Amino acid sequence: MESGLAAPRNRGIIDDPVALQVVWTRLIAIADESAATLRRTSFSPIVRESNDFACVIFDAEGNAMAENTIGIPSFNMTLSRTLAHFLKIRPAGEWRPGDVGICNDPWLTSGHLPDITIVAPVFAEDRLVAWTGSIAHMADIGGTLWSADTREVFEEGIRIPPLLYLIEGRVNADLQAMIRANVRLPEPVLGDIAAQIAAGETAARGLRDLIAREGIDDLGSISRAICARTERAMRAAIAEIPEGAYRSALDLDGTGEEPVHIEVAVTRRGEELFIDYTGTSPEVGRALNTVMNYTEAYSCYPVKCALDPGTPRNEGTYRMIHVSAPEGSILNPRFPAPVHARQLVGHCLAAAIYEALAPVLGERIVAESGSAPTLRVLVSGYREDRRRYTAILFINGGMGARARRDGLSGTCFPSNVVCGSMEIIEALSPLRIWRKELASDSGGAGRFRGGLGQDVEIELTGDRSATLSLLVERVRHPARGVLGGASGAGSRVVWNGRDSGFPLKGKSPIAAGDRLRVRYAGGGGFGDPRERDREAVRADLEAGRISETAAREVYGL
Amino acid sequence: MTRYLAGADVGGTFTDIVLYDAETRTLSVNKLLTTPDDPRRAIVEGLGALEARAESVVHGTTLVTNALIERRGAAVGLITTEGYRDVLEIGNELRYDTFDLQLERPAPLVDRRLRRPVPERIGADGSVVLALDEPAVHQAAAALRDGGVRSIAIAFFNSYRNPTHELRAKQIVADAHPDLVVCASAEIAPEVREYERFSTAVANAYVAPIALKYLLELERSLGVPLFIMLSDGGITTARTASEQPIALVESGPAAGAMGAAFLARQAGWDDVIGFDMGGTTAKVSLIHGGLPHRSHELEAARLQRFKKGSGLPLRVSTIELIEIGAGGGSIAGVDELGLMRVGPRSSGAVPGPACYGRGGEEPTVTDADLIRGYLAPDRFLGGRMRLDRSRATAALERLGERLGLGLAETAAGMARVVDNNMATAARVHIAESGTDPLRYRMVAFGGAGPVHAYEIARLLNVREVIFPRGAGVASAIGMLVAPRSVEYTRSLIMRLDALDWRAVDDAVAALETRGRAVLREAGVGDDEIAVELSADMRYVGQGFEVTVPLDRTSQSRRDAAAWRRAFDDHYARRFGRSLDMLSVEGVSWRVRVGAPAAVSELRFGELDSRDDEALIERRMAYFEECAGFVEVPVFARARLRAGGTPIAGPALIEEAESTAVIGPSASVVTDAYGNLVMTLSARPRP
DSSP states (O other): OOOOSOSOHHHHHHHOTTHHHHHHHHHHHHHHHHHHHHHHHOOOHHHHTTOOEEEEEEETTSOEEEEOTTOOHHHHHHHHHHHHHHHHHSOGGGOOTTOEEEEOOTTTTTSSTTEEEEEEEEEETTEEEEEEEEEEEOSOOSSSOSOSOOSSGGGGOOOOOSEEEEETTEEOHHHHHHHHHHOSOHHHHHHHHHHHHHHHHHHHHHHHHHHHHTTOSOHHHHHHHHHHHHHHHHHHHHHTSOSEEEEEEEEEOTTSSSOEEEEEEEEEETTEEEEEOTTOOBOOSSTTOOOHHHHHHHHHHHHHHHHOTTSOOOTTTTTTEEEEOOTTBTTSOOTTOOOTTTHHHHTTHHHHHHHHHHHHHGGGOBOOOTTSSOOEEEEEEEOTTSOEEEEEEOOOOOOOOBSSSOOOSSOOOSSOOOOOOHHHHHHHSSEEEEEEEEOTTOSOOSSBOOOOOEEEEEEEOSSOOEEEEEEOOOSSSOOOOBTTOOOOOOOEEEETTBSSSSOTEEEEEEOTTOEEEEEEOOOOOBSOGGGSOHHHHHHHHHHTSSOHHIIIIITOO | OOSEEEEEEEOSSEEEEEEEETTTTEEEEEEEEOOTTOHHHHHHHHHHTSSSOOSEEEEEOOHHHHHHHTTOSOOEEEEEETTOTTHHHHTTOOOSSSSOTTOOOOOOSSOGGGEEEESOEEOTTSOEEEOOOHHHHHHHHHHHHHTTOSEEEEEOTTTTTOOHHHHHHHHHHHHHOTTSEEEEHHHHOOOSOHHHHHHHHHHHHHHHHHHHHHHHHHHHHHOSOEEEEOTTSOEEEHHHHHHSGGGGTTHHHHHHHHHHHHHHHHTTOOSEEEEEEOSSOEEEEEEETTEEOEESOEEESOSSTTOTTSSEEEOOOEEOEEEESOSTTEEEEEOTTSOEEEEEEEOTTTTOOGGGTSSOOSOBHHHHHHHTTOSOTTTBGGGTBOOOHHHHHHHHHHHHHHHTOOHHHHHHHHHHHHHHHHHHHHHHHHHHTTOOGGGOEEEEESSSHHHHHHHHHHHHTOOEEEEOTTGGGHHHHHHHHOOBEEEEEEEEEEEGGGOOHHHHHHHHHHHHHHHHHHHHHTTOOGGGOEEEEEEEEEETTOSOOEEEEEOHHHHHTTOHHHHHHHHHHHHHHHHSOOOTTSOEEEEEEEEEEEOOOSOOOOEEOOSOOOOOOSEEEEEEEEEGGGTEEEEEEEEEGGGOOTTOOOEESSEEEEOSSOEEEEOTTEEEEEOTTSOEEEEEOOOOOO
16 A cells, blocks of 8 residues: 555554454465465475464564464474574574574474474564464474383483574585484475475565565564454453352372372453462373473463464463463473373373363363373384385364364364374384274263274384384273263284283384284263254264264163 | 357356357447356347347356255265265364364265265275275165165275276166266375365265256256366366266366456467456456466365365366455444454345445445545446445544544455455465566456456556456357367376376376377367376375476476476475475376367447447545545546557546456556557556
């Protein structure tokens, strides 16, 4: 808009419900363009098939302004924290055009080494005006395979502190050589880092175009205006919760050796929400420890889903949510605790928070999800031609039931990872996936039924043995129902006919011809199953989603 | 040689019939009300009323897409590999909205009880791991038949590598139940990824019985050969179309894009953004070298129309269109954050914008356009509808009050938000195609397209916009100018540096033979046929492919390096760099067999032969650049003559279907074909 109206430009945008909308819509579109570039140019099947990445744009001070529309919920929040660490070590004034930072230190980023964070400054006419950031799960990071049986972070792969990967546009060759030498799949890993850099460049181009087009001379003031509005919306939603403290507790299978007990108190005071994990188990000797960044991210995300799902997220969204966990607890471990499989605990925080808030927010929450934590099966080895492969099955259990709807079967919550094609898995590895089907009776019974889990059957074909890593939780602690709903079916792994004698959170050698049958857990139910609509019970029975026994005995048909 | 060729486009309100006379190269148009209970009636009637009898008819239809959206297809059964009964229901497991806990997935087109697994297994290398259990296929088919299905899809795991089990099962079912429609996934979409392939096969089986009936009955009642518009902009015989009706899913919109491409090409333009803004949505297509962009994936019947991931995935060769929730009926409001929002909610035809006076109370884009002075209240739709300014004013003032904006500011703000929504979506689309927006010109059509084109062009840095003569019947024109062509695909994953040339030759030859047979049936001589080869390629290890045209002389010279270079160039154009250290592989091979279009030039008769003054009136219109309302001249388009002196903006040019807004930094002329060509003055590029 060529302005004939003589108002000062930025003041105009900030106070203008039209101009601010236009700029914000564009910022989100820029984050989405950035994400499209990353996905399209990525090599890791984890990024491109499974959506395990996120892109965020920040103002010059490092406040998140916008993020890609369908990202991994935890990443978007941890990216802000990582950028803040970078700026502490290397103040904004020391960055030059073309500099690109890299880091995967779990305590500074998203809690485990395979996620690489890339940040870069955006310059417009020699002024630093914004930052771009992305985070992506690499195909490999060296160390041991992705597993839960490590004892120190040092076993888990190469740890990259906040460093420059590009210096004024040129690759930091020493660092690149160091990474190349320490990962099993150097080409895809370096290719994915390049894809992240390209994604940042895409966002930078978009930002420069926006700034010039709208005549913006202070992006920071626009960022503050946008964040203030999201903050107000979230504060208003929080204020609707009846004032008070709400508690719940959750037990997990853990390592089997040490207990994993989560205790949470959610307190609403004024327009602020305090989420405190005092009483939670101390850190454990295996890789279930969840660094504070990750604890915080997975505590805030479910609150937003329940209270304010309609607004895009930015730095303002979580400002009034205060998360605390005792130092040295499993939710705030000290370096160098093992953290590789931190999702096994972190994904369960949504369940604890919803359980606590169920009495006051029943309509807006979901029952526990069988897909939290995600159950992962990894197989890694060599093909006949000596090529290395690592196959990860990103299959999901069922989501918990909602107050007025059944839970979604085979759906990731609170994470949001896509399950890729099994045909692709078979084309890239010697695995044969004999079965991937909904598991009858696995959804927790209720007025609304939990989402069904899945039954998956895997064979290692060929004549070469390999390494299997299982990341399995919810065997002894299935996803619980809420307000009278029943639990979903738990997880189960049967290996050549046996369901014990191997680690569910660890690595084992697997021989050619071995078969694994894996049950992905179902979601919990919502409300009393005897109040379930009779037509819905009959439809479930006819489709084989529930058995006759369950229809009769649980639902009273 | 055919002299009279007709196109028939059935829209929601109007059925457009156009007749082309090959001798005079002129077009006549007949617009009738659509007959929703039986669309054939309007077509037959419209053709009958023309001054000459059409010797063949091309038809674009929304039958298939509507059947999917409204779930009006046939009862369909699925026979699949044991262990994969729930592929359609499980989908890709993604929550397509990050924060919405209440979201739903589209229900599969086949109920679980009608999905029957049978023992069989093909390996990833195409080998038979477990033989097909033929008695189980018999049993499954019989059970499905008893269950009341009218068609059966057969979709087996890894069938893209080796379709023999699927084809055998299809044979068994067809022999036992000749009254059922049967289709195999490897014939419909022979591509890797089970969910997408199964989904496409099932959707095809779902629409096949109704499509077959409709197309054959229509051809019978016409009494002349019937050709059907495919989603990718080609046309084929009714019989071939009915074999793979899912290929018709974008038949209607494809015709519009083909029409726009033709009208632009005729004006001498090759690289064009097609911008079609109607009542509910805006559609943007990219046209390169005179042809609309194609893609091979789309989503049908979304639960949330503008949310990717909420629909049924289809692997179909299609003209790429992005659809934005922005149209004349888009409603403006205040969002959760106190900012103005426009769309995607729409007032639809009923109650429609507030100014229609049919009970609509909420402010829409059309209301804002009226307030801005762009629409004449007494000449809307050629005077068939009177617009009520006072109702539009009231609706906008209610909104303005909540946002602290005056009436003009509210109207201008609504236009600005909706224009930016469209420009942003178009920009993302252009960026994803890896091209520079600066190379494009724009073709604007649809009722609201010419009203908003000026601002969109400014936002995209586009310098020239064409408002084509005949924009009102662009879809029907697209049918006349579409080439007879078909495309067939085969997945064959192979590294270019270790290419099995014989396998490539065999696959390509088989696809070409199949295509030539179809064209021959459509009356195309062998010497007219052109064959184009392309492949979906990627760097080894990547998961997304880009479709790269390949030259066939390299195939005969066994020059894989040339194909590699073609891929690298394409990739670099799209993503900024190529990756020389990595190997490249071909994934799917595509052969398009086509003949040139029958129509290469179109002229319209004069609309208004009176030599009246073109200037109708002067009225006040709002332009942001002029900081408010200014008096502008209003012209009747029908009275503008080719080669006249350019009209400088700001100005408005009215015709029955729309108003072209010529902004202050633009001027417009009429070209020899009756098109309006608007030129925007240069603006420094940011």
